[in-house]
Amino acid sequence: MPRAPTRKGHGERQLALPRSIVRMKRRADSLHYHSMRKMISVSVAAVLTLACAAPPPESSAPPVVESLDTMSTAEAAPPPSPAPAMPEIETSPRPAPAKSTPPPPRPSARPRPRTSPPPRTAIREVATRDYVKVPVFYATTRKQEQSREPDEMFAGNRARTQHGVSWVSIPRSHEAGELEEPSIFTLTFSEDPAKHVVLLEVKPVPKEQWYTDLNASIADGRLNQAFVFIHGYNVSFEDASRRTAQIKYDLGFAGPAVLFSWPSHGSTSHYLADEANAEWSVPQFADFLVELRRRTGTTTIHLIAHSLGNRVLSRAMERIDLDSSIAPKPAFSQVVLAAPDMDADLFREQLAPRMLKLARGITLYGSNDDRAIIASKKAHQIARAGEGGANLPIVPGIQSIDVTGIDASFLAHSYIGAVSVLGDLAQIFCEGKTSGARFGLKPRNPSGWQMVASEEKRSPRPCLAR
Numbered sequence: 001m002p003r004a005p006t007r008k009g010h011g012e013r014q015l016a017l018p019r020s021i022v023r024m025k026r027r028a029d030s031l032h033y034h035s036m037r038k039m040i041s042v043s044v045a046a047v048l049t050l051a052c053a054a055p056p057p058e059s060s061a062p063p064v065v066e067s068l069d070t071m072s073t074a075e076a077a078p079p080p081s082p083a084p085a086m087p088e089i090e091t092s093p094r095p096a097p098a099k100s101t102p103p104p105p106r107p108s109a110r111p112r113p114r115t116s117p118p119p120r121t122a123i124r125e126v127a128t129r130d131y132v133k134v135p136v137f138y139a140t141t142r143k144q145e146q147s148r149e150p151d152e153m154f155a156g157n158r159a160r161t162q163h164g165v166s167w168v169s170i171p172r173s174h175e176a177g178e179l180e181e182p183s184i185f186t187l188t189f190s191e192d193p194a195k196h197v198v199l200l201e202v203k204p205v206p207k208e209q210w211y212t213d214l215n216a217s218i219a220d221g222r223l224n225q226a227f228v229f230i231h232g233y234n235v236s237f238e239d240a241s242r243r244t245a246q247i248k249y250d251l252g253f254a255g256p257a258v259l260f261s262w263p264s265h266g267s268t269s270h271y272l273a274d275e276a277n278a279e280w281s282v283p284q285f286a287d288f289l290v291e292l293r294r295r296t297g298t299t300t301i302h303l304i305a306h307s308l309g310n311r312v313l314s315r316a317m318e319r320i321d322l323d324s325s326i327a328p329k330p331a332f333s334q335v336v337l338a339a340p341d342m343d344a345d346l347f348r349e350q351l352a353p354r355m356l357k358l359a360r361g362i363t364l365y366g367s368n369d370d371r372a373i374i375a376s377k378k379a380h381q382i383a384r385a386g387e388g389g390a391n392l393p394i395v396p397g398i399q400s401i402d403v404t405g406i407d408a409s410f411l412a413h414s415y416i417g418a419v420s421v422l423g424d425l426a427q428i429f430c431e432g433k434t435s436g437a438r439f440g441l442k443p444r445n446p447s448g449w450q451m452v453a454s455e456e457k458r459s460p461r462p463c464l465a466r
Contacts, residue, residue, distance in 0.1 A: 122220030123165060123213055123256070125249075130194035131169040134245040137214055139163050139288055140261040141281045142237060150202045154237035156265035158277065161284050163210040166259070167201040168245035169193035176250045176460060177419040179242055197246055199238045211295050214256055218298045221255035223430070225300035225333070228258045228292070230285070232307020232341065233274045233372075236266035243417060247304070250422050252461025253429070255300075258292075260285055262312055271379075278312050286316035286323075293330035302334045302429055303359075306416045307372065310340035310385070314351040321354040334428050335359040338416040339367065340385040341376050344393050347385040352395045361399070363428060363435075365421065365451075366392045368404045369412040392448050399435045400448040420451055426462040 126133040143159035145152060150166070171180060171194055180196045182188040191198045205213070218226055229247065231240040240261045248257035262281035264274045293301060305313040313335070320326055335355065340347065355362060367373070368388040377384045385393050388402040401424070407415035415421050420440060427438045435441055435449050444450045 122217040124217070124220065126167075131171045132249065133200065134168050134170055134249050135217075135256070136166040136168060136241050136244045136248070136259050137163075137210070137217075137256050138166055138241065138259040138261060140237065140259075140263075141284050142261060142263045144204065150199045151236070151238040153202045154261065154263075156263045156270070156273070156277070158263050158280060161288055162204060163207050164202060164204040165210075165213070166199060166203070166241040166245075168242055169196070169198045169200055170245065170249045171195050171197070174249070177417055177422060179246055179417065197242045199241050202237075202241075214258070215295075215297050217256040218296060223254050223300065224298045225253075225255040225302065225429070226258055226296065226298055227253065227255070227302040227304055227429070228260055228289075230260045230262075230303070230305040230309035230313050231264065232305075232309045232339070233264060233271060233278075234266060234268050235264050235307075237261050239266070240264075243414075246417055247422065247425075250417070250419075250461065251426055251429070252464035254463055255298075260288065260312075262309070264308075274308060275311075278308050279315070281312055282315040282319060285312050286319040289316060289332075290320060290326055290330055293332070300333045302336070303332055304336040304338065304416070304425075305340070306338045307386075307413065308341045310337050311342045313337075314340075314342065314347065314355060317358050318351055318354045321357055329358060332359050333361070335362045336416075336425065336428075337362065337364040337385070338421070339365065339370055339373060339413055341373060342385050343380070344383040344385045344387065344391070348393055348395055352398060356397050361428070361434075362397070363399045363401065364393060364395075365401050365403050365415070367402065367407065367412060367415065369407065371411045372413040392444075394447050401435070401441065401451055402444060402448060403451045406451055406453055420453060423462065424451065430463040 123135045123137075125135065139161055140154055141159060141161055142154035143157035144162060145155055145157075147153060173195065174180060174197070178197075182191055182196060188195070193200065214226070218224060227248075229240075229244045231243065235243075240259055244257050244259040247253075262285070263277045264270075265277075289303075303313060314337075317335075320329065342351075352362075364385070366386050366388040368391075370386060370388075373384050373386040377387070383391055387393075388404040392400050392402050394400055403415055403421060406420050407413070407418055424438060424440060427433045436443075440452055441449045442452055
């Protein structure tokens with residue numbers, strides 16, 4: 001028989017065995033291995049079954065069982081003999097090792113509901129030792145300049161409507177009807193808030209915030225009202241703010257004062273330029289009036305126009321009435337036309353009928369002493385609506401009042417801030433009186449009313465007593 005090749009193992013020579021015998025030996029080794037594996041699997045499965053049935057100790061972690069596939073036959077110890085009474089357990093897939101249950105996730109914090117911002121505080125007068133700071137809400141079609149100085153922030157250039165609040169000082173020594181300012185006659189050359197009506201601060205405000213603050217200030221007033229002042233020709237933003245604050249303070253008006261300032265150049269030599277800028281501002285002012293009426297929580301808005309500002313107001317009201325897209329039409333309370341520098345015939349025939357549709361009452365003040373109206377009449381060669389005497393415009397539904405002799409100033413044109421006219425405005429705004437019931441007026445022949453100058457001392461800030 002030929003000899004099989006020898007194989008070396010462990011450094012010694014061994015006899016070669018026939019291949020058939022070698023195969024039989026390998027098969028026996030394999031059967032022995034699988035028998036051992038089956039017995040180990042059965043034993044481990046039984047142990048795991050018992051371990052899963054019993055609760056694990058609280059302080060101990062669950063046991064970790066190493067996979068049998070990673071165990072070598074050399075490392076596997078002989079399993080214990082199974083108990084005779086134990087039934088054979090099928091080698092089904094092993095149950096997964098017990099794992100500790102993670103704690104339930106903590107509920108996330110409930111998002112807080114969004115709340116609307118608290119209402120803004122009303123902007124009120126601020127009293128100091130020497131003067132009172134009066135707020136003036138403004139809307140202006142003047143371009144904002146680079147200067148941060150209050151008296152230089154707005155000039156005569158055009159822009160889209162902007163909003164803000166100005167602060168003006170009224171001195172404790174203030175006399176009703178006066179706009180105290182430095183004068184060579186009193187040897188004062190610099191402004192002093194303790195002595196003069198001074199524009200202290202101009203603060204631009206975004207429109208949304210502006211309306212929020214305005215509504216808060218209206219609600220803070222006792223009568224739920226506001227007034228809008230439209231200045232005239234040759235008036236700077238500074239002087240317009242000062243006049244608005246003086247009217248509010250002297251009336252004791254319980255509500256915000258709003259200034260609409262169009263781009264007047266503030267110079268007597270720019271009359272034609274001011275006329276053009278006033279006409280250009282009409283559409284923006286009309287839009288402002290409509291929005292103001294819709295966005296404020298008041299049913300009482302008074303409108304006061306002076307001089308060339310009457311053209312801005314009357315044309316804007318005409319525009320609102322003619323615009324069919326504006327519905328419903330805004331309704332205003334009392335409309336005051338002081339020293340109106342506009343065509344008298346145009347006012348009577350075209351403007352007044354449309355203005356009467358949007359106002360509960362209209363009062364017109366005219367004077368024969370007004371040098372500015374006299375000069376305008378001469379320049380236009382047409383009668384002006386601000387004349388008094390025999391030329392005082394008489395329109396059904398409008399209370400026309402002749403104030404000739406009331407203003408003793410050089411031009412006799414700024415009587416809107418005079419004591420007698422302010423006293424009449426207080427009776428209109430704060431008492432709701434008609435011309436026949438108001439103090440200081442007498443019927444005029446053939447029609448209209450005449451304001452009578454009186455030496456009788458009037459109560460200061462009359463609207464505060466109402």
